[in-house]
Amino acid sequence: MTKVTMTVNGKARSAEVPDNTLLVDYIRENLRLTGTHVGCDTSQCGACVVHVNGQAVKACTMLAASAEGAEVTTIEGVAAGKDDLHPMQIAFKENHGLQCGFCTPGMIMTATDMVSRYKEAGKTLDEHAIREELEGNICRCTGYHNIVKAIADGASKMA
Amino acid sequence: MTDQGIGARVLRKEDKRFITGKGKYTDDIVQPNQAYAAFVRSPHAHANVKSIDASAAEAMEGVEAVLNGHQLTGDGIGNIICGWGITSKDGSPMNMGAWSALATDKVRYVGDAVAVVIADSKAQAQAAAEAVMVEYEVLPATSNVLASMKEGAPQIHENAPGNLIFDWEIGNKDETDAALASAHHTTTMDITNNRLSPNPMEPRSAVATFDESEDHYTLYTTSQNPHVARLVLSAFYNVAPEHKLRVIAPDVGGGFGAKIYIYPEEIVCLWASMKTNRSVKWTSTRSEAFLTDAHGRDHVSTATMGFDADNNIVGFKVNTKANLGAYMSLFSSSVPTYLYATLLSGQYNIANVYCDVQTYYTNTVPVDAYRGAGRPEAAYLIERMIETAARELGVDPGELRRQNFVREFPHQTPVIMAYDSGDFAGNLDQAKAAADVAGFPARKEEAAKRGKLRGLGYSNYIEACGIAPSAAVGSLGAGVGLWESAEVRVNPVGTIEILTGSHSHGQGHETTFAQLVSERFDLPTDNIQIVHGDTDKVQFGMGTYGSRSGAVGMSAISKALDKVEAKVKKIAAHVLEASEDDIVIEGGEVKVKGTDKAMGWHEVGLSAYTAHNLPEGMEPGLKEGAFYDPTNFTFPAGCYICEVEVDPQTGVTEIVQFTASDDFGTIINPMIVEGQVHGGIAQGIGQAMMEHAVYDDDGQLLSGSYMDYCMPRADDVPNYTVSHHSTTCPGNPLGMKGCGEAGAIGSPPAVINAITDAIGNNNLSMPATPSRVWAALQQVSAAQAAE
Numbered sequence: 001m002t003k004v005t006m007t008v009n010g011k012a013r014s015a016e017v018p019d020n021t022l023l024v025d026y027i028r029e030n031l032r033l034t035g036t037h038v039g040c041d042t043s044q045c046g047a048c049v050v051h052v053n054g055q056a057v058k059a060c061t062m063l064a065a066s067a068e069g070a071e072v073t074t075i076e077g078v079a080a081g082k083d084d085l086h087p088m089q090i091a092f093k094e095n096h097g098l099q100c101g102f103c104t105p106g107m108i109m110t111a112t113d114m115v116s117r118y119k120e121a122g123k124t125l126d127e128h129a130i131r132e133e134l135e136g137n138i139c140r141c142t143g144y145h146n147i148v149k150a151i152a153d154g155a156s157k158m159a
Numbered sequence: 160m161t162d163q164g165i166g167a168r169v170l171r172k173e174d175k176r177f178i179t180g181k182g183k184y185t186d187d188i189v190q191p192n193q194a195y196a197a198f199v200r201s202p203h204a205h206a207n208v209k210s211i212d213a214s215a216a217e218a219m220e221g222v223e224a225v226l227n228g229h230q231l232t233g234d235g236i237g238n239i240i241c242g243w244g245i246t247s248k249d250g251s252p253m254n255m256g257a258w259s260a261l262a263t264d265k266v267r268y269v270g271d272a273v274a275v276v277i278a279d280s281k282a283q284a285q286a287a288a289e290a291v292m293v294e295y296e297v298l299p300a301t302s303n304v305l306a307s308m309k310e311g312a313p314q315i316h317e318n319a320p321g322n323l324i325f326d327w328e329i330g331n332k333d334e335t336d337a338a339l340a341s342a343h344h345t346t347t348m349d350i351t352n353n354r355l356s357p358n359p360m361e362p363r364s365a366v367a368t369f370d371e372s373e374d375h376y377t378l379y380t381t382s383q384n385p386h387v388a389r390l391v392l393s394a395f396y397n398v399a400p401e402h403k404l405r406v407i408a409p410d411v412g413g414g415f416g417a418k419i420y421i422y423p424e425e426i427v428c429l430w431a432s433m434k435t436n437r438s439v440k441w442t443s444t445r446s447e448a449f450l451t452d453a454h455g456r457d458h459v460s461t462a463t464m465g466f467d468a469d470n471n472i473v474g475f476k477v478n479t480k481a482n483l484g485a486y487m488s489l490f491s492s493s494v495p496t497y498l499y500a501t502l503l504s505g506q507y508n509i510a511n512v513y514c515d516v517q518t519y520y521t522n523t524v525p526v527d528a529y530r531g532a533g534r535p536e537a538a539y540l541i542e543r544m545i546e547t548a549a550r551e552l553g554v555d556p557g558e559l560r561r562q563n564f565v566r567e568f569p570h571q572t573p574v575i576m577a578y579d580s581g582d583f584a585g586n587l588d589q590a591k592a593a594a595d596v597a598g599f600p601a602r603k604e605e606a607a608k609r610g611k612l613r614g615l616g617y618s619n620y621i622e623a624c625g626i627a628p629s630a631a632v633g634s635l636g637a638g639v640g641l642w643e644s645a646e647v648r649v650n651p652v653g654t655i656e657i658l659t660g661s662h663s664h665g666q667g668h669e670t671t672f673a674q675l676v677s678e679r680f681d682l683p684t685d686n687i688q689i690v691h692g693d694t695d696k697v698q699f700g701m702g703t704y705g706s707r708s709g710a711v712g713m714s715a716i717s718k719a720l721d722k723v724e725a726k727v728k729k730i731a732a733h734v735l736e737a738s739e740d741d742i743v744i745e746g747g748e749v750k751v752k753g754t755d756k757a758m759g760w761h762e763v764g765l766s767a768y769t770a771h772n773l774p775e776g777m778e779p780g781l782k783e784g785a786f787y788d789p790t791n792f793t794f795p796a797g798c799y800i801c802e803v804e805v806d807p808q809t810g811v812t813e814i815v816q817f818t819a820s821d822d823f824g825t826i827i828n829p830m831i832v833e834g835q836v837h838g839g840i841a842q843g844i845g846q847a848m849m850e851h852a853v854y855d856d857d858g859q860l861l862s863g864s865y866m867d868y869c870m871p872r873a874d875d876v877p878n879y880t881v882s883h884h885s886t887t888c889p890g891n892p893l894g895m896k897g898c899g900e901a902g903a904i905g906s907p908p909a910v911i912n913a914i915t916d917a918i919g920n921n922n923l924s925m926p927a928t929p930s931r932v933w934a935a936l937q938q939v940s941a942a943q944a945a946e
Contacts (some may be wrong), residue, residue: 016614018282020282021441023885028187032189033180034180034183034184034186034187035179035180035182036180036182037184037360037361037412038186038362038442039360039361039362039445040445040864040865041444041445041446041864042445042864042865043446044362044864044865044866044870045865047360049631049812066466074179074180075178075179076179076181078181079179082521085178085179088325089178089179092174092178093170093171093174093175093178094170096170096171096226096831096833096834098174098177098178099410099413099665099667099834099835099838100359100360100361100410100412100413100665100667101173101176101177101182101410101665102179102182102359102360102361103172103360103412104177104178105177105180108178127878130873131873131874132873132874134872134873134874135872135873135874136652137872137873138360138690138843138865138870138872139360139873140358140359140360140413140415140838140870141360141413141665141834141877142834142837142841143837143838143839143840143841143842143871143879144391144837144841144872144873144876145837145876145878145879146834146837147873148873148878
């Protein structure tokens with residue numbers, strides 16, 4: 001067993017977990033933050049994307065113990081306040097960028113990360129770039145058309 | 160109408176919980192005293208089970224029980240059934256092999272479960288499952304129909320000699336043969352429809368709870384049809400009687416057909432919960448999903464289409480061999496028969512159609528309905544054939560289609576279906592205009608300057624949806640009726656709950672169904688709640704598949720709304736002292752036409768429940784139910800045009816334009832309908848260019864992860880140009896046809912027709928991967944060099 005301590009969505013959290021506990025299982029099972037999903041077992045689908053110290057990470061590729069001391073943000077923590085929505089969340093709704101909703105949290109976490117990175121690097125996040133950046137997130141419902149639109153819209157709203 | 164009624168692009172009510180991570184999927188549910196199941200699965204495609212030694216596993220920490228198939232059958236749990244009986248040409252019934260939820264003496268595909276471990280944690284269950292020692296006697300295996308039908312092939316089920324399940328036919332053989340014999344031109348092709356893994360993003364999951372004090376079971380499960388699950392679990396698998404079994408399908412993360420069926424894991428979790436007196440949870444890994452979720456398609460066909468001297472189609476003859484896997488899944492038999500061959504007339508007026516279908520067992524996971532289910536296979540066959548025929552005849556492929564279109568409705572095809580409406584030429588014209596087909600030669604020339612091969616392909620699909628008239632499907636072998644039920648509850652404060660037997664797993668029913676009510680009573684959709692997916696709340700329902708929720712599910716709601724409307728008008732007429740005929744419902748009020756007399760909508764609700772002043776003899780309350788049984792299938796149809804560019808150096812194909820013109824009849828929410836088409840097209844492009852579920856000759860699955868099975872990613876697909884040219888469906892009160900499957904049905908032939916047009920070689924199978932396209936290009940070069 002290993003004691004892990006990290007800040008999740010702004011709150012200090014700590015628990016004793018088996019050494020091999022994945023970050024995603026710690027988030028889902030220990031913290032009961034079930035918005036982070038598991039869609040595969042080969043780190044391909046991106047349903048489990050969270051932010052660790054401000055970077056998008058597939059939470060299934062990381063041990064909880066590796067996130068010791070980290071700042072972790074999940075879909076439940078992206079909005080500014082309890083009754084608020086993040087501009088990217090609004091953009092997914094307004095552009096019908098989701099259907100079954102299972103890949104959506106990972107998509108939104110990936111999207112906000114890509115917008116921040118492009119802004120920091122002073123690069124333009126055009127449609128082609130959005131599609132390439134979504135390489136690690138699979139959606140089976142939408143055909144991506146409206147996800148791409150949502151991210152472009154969300155990016156402009158985040159400006 | 161209100162601004163939230165029929166035809167409005169209302170944003171989805173259900174989105175808030177999904178975008179905030181508050182969706183409630185089955186794996187999110189935790190029951191008190193919950194244990195976890197892990198399955199011991201066969202690593203062999205075909206083997207006798209000699210012994211199972213669970214002693215080491217049972218001794219491991221946290222292990223509650225290790226259970227096997229002999230215990231399961233010993234407790235009277237029934238074999239898994241196929242719910243649609245097919246009769247062979249010779250009148251004999253289909254050869255259904257026994258399928259136990261846990262195999263007893265023999266395993267028949269890689270992933271077939273032989274035992275289950277129940278333990279305190281998921282990790283403990285998985286570790287113990289690996290410690291269960293199973294001794295197998297490995298048998299030779301077969302993984303495709305051509306191997307299964309060979310003389311001396313391994314015999315998979317004793318009661319299916321030669322692995323043949325049934326040999327079925329439809330249409331008129333002699334007349335079709337005669338028409339083809341006297342045809343001026345015939346086109347013959349061998350066509351394979353590639354096997355697919357459905358891959359809803361949420362893996363299957365089940366949480367079963369046995370309550371000993373009540374002799375009652377609760378099952379949370381990833382189901383498209385929880386009532387059907389309860390019926391089958393009760394009536395056939397003897398898990399519990401229906402009134403002692405509650406099935407809940409909460410938020411479900413995509414289905415695409417794969418979550419219609421009742422799988423071994425759900426049966427085992429329920430039974431194991433009773434055995435251990437604990438809640439039992441199982442959630443599939445993606446690896447297990449590839450091994451055990453029912454696959455789709457997998458047809459091998461030979462077809463001949465004949466034309467007269469004026470290029471009219473005179474006959475169409477097809478032989479299809481379909482792989483149904485190791486066992487017959489719930490609706491597997493209907494897919495390559497009544498959902499397939501009944502659509503082989505396509506959009507065309509063909510006097511003579513004949514198809515015979517042989518289905519075989521193989522040592523692979525069962526094959527059943529996957530988005531489109533039989534209709535994509537039919538559309539692919541017809542649309543590849545007619546495009547090829549146009550090339551052989553030297554005529555424009557769009558115009559060859561046009562001259563053969565069915566133009567008068569109703570139209571009785573030679574293969575059961577009676578098309579009720581459509582304007583196929585209208586869809587063709589709309590798609591051609593949107594795709595700027597006239598400008599294609601110039602674009603092709605420009606692409607050639609950049610070293611790219613540009614091609615254009617059509618697909619004019621038709622499908623049968625709104626599944627289905629109960630008596631009709633019953634006469635064809637279905638074990639169930641395919642009506643739908645609905646209940647409308649108007650609360651004393653005027654808010655409304657709609658209980659429906661349809662199930663939403665991404666389709667947006669909470670919004671679309673509310674729009675129907677908004678339209679009828681001129682109320683905001685926020686005042687309307689849709690309740691579905693729980694057998695304790697909704698009386699009964701047949702679930703969602705076959706694009707039936709609109710045409711059948713909403714028709715049931717509409718019927719119930721008729722009854723509510725009639726009662727509302729009676730109450731208002733009584734209270735306002737007016738004639739019922741003069742009562743109108745609008746703007747949140749129930750009014751007497753042409754006067755200032757009115758009641759608030761909520762006041763009518765309150766009147767119904769206080770019952771202080773109701774018409775003589777009227778029962779209190781405002782709640783009505785209805786069952787709707789469709790009178791015919793519905794026939795969504797359309798024209799898809801795909802334009803591609805191929806890099807001849809690499810075989811890499813880019814879809815540069817994809818245009819759809821669909822006829823879905825009445826559209827409630829265009830935003831949602833367009834989303835359905837986008838997703839369907841992406842799945843069709845996946846089938847055409849990327850996806851392939853592959854077993855080796857020994858029955859090992861080679862495409863068992865997202866590293867081996869190529870799912871379409873955002874950079875693999877284009878933006879889609881989607882438009883509608885609709886005719887009203889005369890068969891249901893709303894005029895709806897259904898939109899859920901069209902994209903996946905219509906798009907594969909358009910893509911392959913475009914690529915073969917670009918490369919000048921028709922010898923190309925799905926998935927048209929870069930290596931296959933490149934190889935096809937080399938054939939062209941070799942042929943040119945030889946000339």
